Amino acid sequence: MAGTTARFTDPGVKLHHFADEVLVRCPECGGCALVLARLGDECEHRWIGDQEHTxxxxxxxxxHTVDAFPGSRAFGGPADPYFRLPLWLDADCRGRRLWAYNPAHLDLLEGYVGAGLRERATAPASMTLLARLPAWVKSAKHRDDVLRTIRRLRATVPPGLSAAG
Ligand SMILES: [Zn+2]
Structure with missing residues (x-):
């Protein structure tokens, strides 16, 4: 666990960095399902109107499995950017919503929130995921609550859940 003197440098990633594999609430069973954005050999594009859909x-x-060619992606907010299903990793944190696409996204938030010394990305950092976090997540006053919520969310991820298999 990062202590208050730990140094953390913004890796400069954006939200879509985590969007290849998004944990959502299954519309059939209510359990934890995966939305996969990269299908490797099965990747296919279609033109619908003048838009290319993947x-x-x-x-x-x-x-429950659904293959679809959803329209333009909508990043932001507690829903997956393709099917717009509610995220699995979405919890109340003192009256505010803390959400993440997947465990790697949680790891980034935890590293950042837990660090006492935060450094900006060396690349132009105007709109990295961390730069866009709401002020309450960044506030030292909320650090313990946010870290507790992150750990609670991580504990809800079923073991062995991944894109493989
Ligand atoms: Zn299901």
Missing amino acids: RRRLRCGCG
């Missing part, structure tokens, strides 16, 4: 997949351990 195949995305919803997959759940209950057997």
Whole structure:
């Protein structure tokens, strides 16, 4: 666990960096499902109107699977950017919502919030994910609450959940 003297440098990533694999609430069973944005060999593009759409997949351990070509991606807010399903990693934190796309996203938030010394990305950092975090997440006053919520969320991820298999 990062102490208050730990140094943390913004790696400069944006939200879409975490959008290849998003944990969502399955519309069939209510469990934890995956939205996969990169399908490797099965990747397929279609032109719908004048927009190119890419195949995305919803997959759940209950057997529910959906392949679709959703429209323009909408990043931001507690929903996956493709199917607009509610995120699995979404919790109340003292009356505010703390959410993440996947465990790697949680790790970044935890490293940042837990660090006492935060450094900006060396690259032009105007709109990195961390630069865009709301002030209450960054506030030292809320650090313990935010870290506790992050750990609580991580504990809800089913073991072995990943894109493989
Ligand atoms: Zn399901």
